[in-house]
Structure formats: structure tokens, C-alpha cells
Amino acid sequence: MTSPNTQTIRCASCGNPMPAPVRSIVDAQQDPQGKALLISDQMNKFQCPNCGTMNVVDAPLLYHDATKEMLIAYVPMGVSAQQGKSDERIIGDLMNMLTANLPKDQFKAYMFNPKRALTMNGLIDQVLEADGISPEMMAEQRARVDLIQRMLQSDSPDAMVALIKDNDDKIDEQFMQSFSLMIQRVMSQGPQDMAQVMMSLQEALLEHSTYGRDIVARQERQQQLVQEVANDIESMDDNATRADFIQLALRYGNDDERLQALVGLVRQAFDYQYFQEFTDLIENAPEEDREEMNAIKDRLVSFTQMIDEQARQAMQQTTNILRQIVESPDPAAVLDANAHLVDDQFMAVLSMNIQEAQKHGHQEMADKLTDLYNHAVEMLRSQMSPELVMLNDWLNIEDDAELAQQIQAQAPQYGPDLLRLMDAVENMLKEQGQAQALNKLQSIRQIVAQAVQ
Numbered sequence: 478m479t480s481p482n483t484q485t486i487r488c489a490s491c492g493n494p495m496p497a498p499v500r501s502i503v504d505a506q507q508d509p510q511g512k513a514l515l516i517s518d519q520m521n522k523f524q525c526p527n528c529g530t531m532n533v534v535d536a537p538l539l540y541h542d543a544t545k546e547m548l549i550a551y552v553p554m555g556v557s558a559q560q561g562k563s564d565e566r567i568i569g570d571l572m573n574m575l576t577a578n579l580p581k582d583q584f585k586a587y588m589f590n591p592k593r594a595l596t597m598n599g600l601i602d603q604v605l606e607a608d609g610i611s612p613e614m615m616a617e618q619r620a621r622v623d624l625i626q627r628m629l630q631s632d633s634p635d636a637m638v639a640l641i642k643d644n645d646d647k648i649d650e651q652f653m654q655s656f657s658l659m660i661q662r663v664m665s666q667g668p669q670d671m672a673q674v675m676m677s678l679q680e681a682l683l684e685h686s687t688y689g690r691d692i693v694a695r696q697e698r699q700q701q702l703v704q705e706v707a708n709d710i711e712s713m714d715d716n717a718t719r720a721d722f723i724q725l726a727l728r729y730g731n732d733d734e735r736l737q738a739l740v741g742l743v744r745q746a747f748d749y750q751y752f753q754e755f756t757d758l759i760e761n762a763p764e765e766d767r768e769e770m771n772a773i774k775d776r777l778v779s780f781t782q783m784i785d786e787q788a789r790q791a792m793q794q795t796t797n798i799l800r801q802i803v804e805s806p807d808p809a810a811v812l813d814a815n816a817h818l819v820d821d822q823f824m825a826v827l828s829m830n831i832q833e834a835q836k837h838g839h840q841e842m843a844d845k846l847t848d849l850y851n852h853a854v855e856m857l858r859s860q861m862s863p864e865l866v867m868l869n870d871w872l873n874i875e876d877d878a879e880l881a882q883q884i885q886a887q888a889p890q891y892g893p894d895l896l897r898l899m900d901a902v903e904n905m906l907k908e909q910g911q912a913q914a915l916n917k918l919q920s921i922r923q924i925v926a927q928a929v930q
């Protein structure tokens with residue numbers, strides 16, 4: 478309905494042009510990212526990737542939260558003169574945009590009379606207050622941001638560590654949340670040397686604060702547990718049926734962490750038929766077992782929903798990042814500076830967008846995205862060992878005779894080590910449930926085994 482309107486602005490300090498996705502409407506339900514930007518006081522503020530100056534775009538803003546029946550307008554001073562319209566007229570236009578697609582029967586009284594905020598801070602305070610966040614909590618949040626800034630400006634790594642140790646009691650979940658919001662923003666908008674400093678602060682926080690060490694320990698326990706569940710799955714027969722997966726889930730019983738790891742690892746096993754068979758099994762089970770079995774099944778249902786929702790959000794986030802990259806003046810350079818963003822999901826979203834652009838006849842966009850795709854493939858290849866590049870090439874050869882020829886020509890120089898590498902890749906493909914690539918890899922392995930003997 479209303480998305481940011483990306484314009485190119487010039488940095489007030491160095492004149493560098495940069496993309497600025499300016500929002501005029503924030504709908505708390507449809508645009509949670511917009512709300513997050515607003516309450517962290519980052520709305521319509523853009524840091525210059527060249528010199529680091531924060532550039533503020535003075536745009537009118539309409540904030541809407543249907544669940545709270547809240548509608549607040551903020552028109553910065555000077556905008557009215559600039560647009561040659563009265564404040565009321567500006568707000569009216571935004572109202573029309575907001576409600577353009579709203580059915581008439583969904584209009585409510587509050588929508589005809591937006592409240593006004595006189596300053597951006599006033600708007601933020603009203604939004605936070607409606608969320609039950611008091612002025613004291615806001616002061617604490619400002620103190621957190623202030624502490625993070627001081628840590629980032631440390632003169633030396635030692636000074637950074639000392640500051641962390643001195644403030645150990647202030648480093649908690651909220652602190653880390655504020656920090657990770659800042660990291661996400663700098664990662665996508667730069668400047669890149671700031672991103673570097675933030676990464677080293679993150680490492681230092683995990684190593685030198687009590688809370689950070691707790692996080693690391695928790696992650697290690699979690700990895701251990703996921704590995705154990707993966708081993709359980711691995712030890713099942715290759716032809717494991719849904720019934721086997723039901724038995725495995727029943728064995729985990731009320732161990733939520735294991736159930737969740739199980740769904741996370743083999744989401745595709747938990748389909749409609751799985752739950753159908755589970756229901757049948759419960760109906761035929763002894764009366765005294767049914768309640769517990771039902772509880773396990775319900776938890777599995779909620780875990781599948783949760784994982785689907787996480788996947789959807791991750792996809793949305795990747796799409797947003799991709800859009801920002803494509804709209805920047807030099808997409809390939811932005812990607813180079815953010816190499817960590819290029820993973821399987823990024824590639825999948827990128828190729829989906831290429832298809833979409835082609836389908837709708839947006840050839841220019843399709844070409845731009847294809848260039849970016851090829852660039853990303855090159856980036857991935859440059860990180861791979863020569864054996865992996867070769868293996869990857871083989872997986873893409875469709876002609877069997879040519880494939881055999883290539884393998885016989887190239888494989889011998891790597892010897893039997895190549896088989897071990899292929900086993901590792903095989904495990905990875907299994908975990909990712911990529912059946913097609915797995916098949917191909919297994920047939921390649923047979924030819925390689927002969928070639929390296």
C-alpha cells in the first residue's frame with residue numbers, strides 16, 4: 478500500500494549522491510521496520526557512505542496504528558512553504574494515500590481527525606507511550622545508545638575492553654538489541670569502516686562481558702543439541718517414513734528444544750499428511766496416552782508455523798536489502814563491501830527477482846539484476862577452493878558424456894581427497910534437502926571413485 482519513496486539526495490557535507498528511501502507514511506502493522514526506524518529516531522535520516530555525515534530529509538510523516546486507533550501527523554517546519562501547500566492540505570494528501578485502498582466500511586471516526594505532533598521527538602514519545610514505554614525507559618535507552626557510541630569511539634582495543642568490563646552490569650539483552658539494530662543499519666548504509674569497528678566491538682562484547690559469554694555458551698549448547706538431533710535423523714533409515722518421524726517426535730516428548738530443532742532441520746517432513754497420520758495414531762492410542770500425544774502434536778504444529786514465518790521474514794528482509802543495493806549508484810561495489818550478505822537465500826531472492834522483472838517486461842531492471850547476479854556468482858567462486866569450483870562446474874554439466882570426460886581429465890590430480898570433500902558436500906546437500914543436486918553428486922562420485930583409483 479505505501480512503501481518508501483526512494484530518491485537520490487546529495488550529502489550536505491561532501492556532495493556525494495546516495496539513495497534515500499524516504500517514508501511519508503508509517504503503518505505500524507504493515508511496516509514494522511518503519512516503526513522500528515521511527516522509535517529509534519532514525520526516520521528519514523541517511524548516513525553518507527562517503528563521509529559518514531548524517532543527512533536528515535525533512536518530510537511530512539503520517540503514523541498509523543490501527544490496533545491502537547492511533548493516527549498522528551507530523552509536518553516539519555518549512556515543508557509547507559517548500560511545497561506551497563498548507564500543513565492541513567499536506568496531511569490531507571497523506572490521509573488520502575493511506576486510505577486509498579481501504580474499503581468504506583472500515584473507516585473509523587479516529588481516521589477523520591489525525592492528532593498532530595509538533596516535533597519528531599513528540600511523535601516518537603506518543604508512539605512509545607502508547608506501547609507502554611515510560612520516559613524513564615526512554616532515558617535508559619538513550620544511556621544505552623550513548624554507551625555504545627563511547628565504546629565505538631574507543632582509542633584502542635584495550636580501551637574498548639576496559640570500557641566493556643567497567644560497564645559489565647549494563648550489558649544485557651536490551652543493550653545487545655540496541656546494538657544489533659545499529660549494526661544492521663550501518664551494514665546496509667555504511668560507512669564501511671564504521672561497520673568494521675562495530676564488528677570488532679561485537680566480538681569484544683561476546684568475549685569480555687558476562688552477558689556476552691552467556692550468549693556464546695547458549696549458542697554452543699544450542700549447536701550441540703541441533704547436532705544431536707541431526708545425528709538422530711541421520712541414523713534413521715534412508716527410506717524413513719512419516720511414521721518414523723512421528724516416533725522420533727514422541728521420543729523427544731516435551732523437550733521443546735529438540736522438537737523445534739527437528740522441525741527446523743527437516744521442515745518438509747512435517748506436511749499435511751504427517752499431521753493426518755499423527756491424528757490417526759492418537760485416535761488409536763490408549764486413552765491415557767492421548768493427552769500427551771496431542772500436546773506434542775500441537776507443539777509441532779506451532780513450530781512449523783513459527784519456522785515458516787521466520788523464513789517469510791528472512792525472505793522479506795533479503796528482498797529489502799536487495800532493493801537497497803540495486804537502487805544504489807554502484808550495486809556491484811556495494812555488494813563487494815557487504816560480501817557476508819551473499820548466501821544461498823540472497824541468490825535465490827535475486828534469481829526470483831530476475832524472473833519477475835522478465836515476466837513483467839522490465840528489461841532494464843532484469844539486465845541490472847542479472848549483472849548483479851553474475852557478480853555475486855564471481856564473488857562466491859573467488860571464496861571457493863579450486864576443487865569446489867570444479868565440483869560446482871561438474872554439477873552444472875548436463876551432458877553425461879561430457880561430464881565423464883571432464884571428470885576423467887580433472888579428478889586424478891586431486892586424488893582420493895576429492896572423495897572426502899564430496900562426502901562433506903553430500904552431507905550439506907542432504908541437510909538442505911536438495912534432492913536433485915544430491916542425485917547428481919552421487920552419480921558424479923561413482924565416476925570420480927574410478928578416476929582417482
Ligand SMILES: [Zn+2]
Pocket residue numbers: 488489490491492493525526527528529530
Ligand atoms: Zn558525505
